Amino acid sequence: MTEIVLHDVDQVLVDRIRRVADARGWTLPRTLLHLLEQGLHVYEGDGRVHFDNSESEVLQAALAALQEIPDDHGFAMIGKVPEQPVS
Numbered sequence: 001m002t003e004i005v006l007h008d009v010d011q012v013l014v015d016r017i018r019r020v021a022d023a024r025g026w027t028l029p030r031t032l033l034h035l036l037e038q039g040l041h042v043y044e045g046d047g048r049v050h051f052d053n054s055e056s057e058v059l060q061a062a063l064a065a066l067q068e069i070p071d072d073h074g075f076a077m078i079g080k081v082p083e084q085p086v087s
Helices: 011-024 028-044 053-067
Strands: none
Touching: 011 028
């Protein structure tokens, strides 16, 4: 694999990369590789968010579960202002 060396990187950016690595439990090289790959997908793609199969299946299951919630007048009115009669 080709070695990539970054010079003169802003410390704020280094800290952000290190936070991602720490949060994911990854090494810095693995984190940089992942961030580069994901960044390239954004620039090479059409800008839309894409889910992998497992994420897509979970989202579809959640949406299906939400569609099964019965329509009742109490729950459906949360956050809505009742219409006022016109005088």
